[in-house]
Amino acid sequence: MAGLDTPSAAEAKRLNIPKNQVPNRRVTLEHLQRRADGGGGNRDNLAVACKGCNSARGRTDWLTYKSIQMGEISP
Numbered sequence: 918m919a920g921l922d923t924p925s926a927a928e929a930k931r932l933n934i935p936k937n938q939v940p941n942r943r944v945t946l947e948h949l950q951r952r953a954d955g956g957g958g959n960r961d962n963l964a965v966a967c968k969g970c971n972s973a974r975g976r977t978d979w980l981t982y983k984s985i986q987m988g989e990i991s992p
C-alpha cells in the first residue's frame with residue numbers, strides 16, 4: 918500500500934531514485950500525447966494517472982487505453 922512517505926515519480930526523478938521503487942498506485946502526471954510522439958508539457962496534454970497505467974499504456978493512444986481499461990472495448 919502506497920503511503921505519503923513514498924516518493925512520487927517526479928520526486929524519484931529529482932532524487933535519482935530508480936523508477937521501480939515508485940509504488941504502482943502513486944499518482945503521476947501522464948503525457949496524453951507521448952513525448953516520443955511530440956507531445957509537450959502543456960497543461961492540456963497532461964492528465965493524472967497512476968504510475969501503473971502511465972507505464973502500461975505504452976504506444977497505445979490514451980483514449981483507446983482508457984476504453985480498454987473501462988471494459989468498453991476489448992484489447
Ligand SMILES: [Zn+2]
Nearest residue numbers: 966967969970
Ligand atoms: Zn491506473
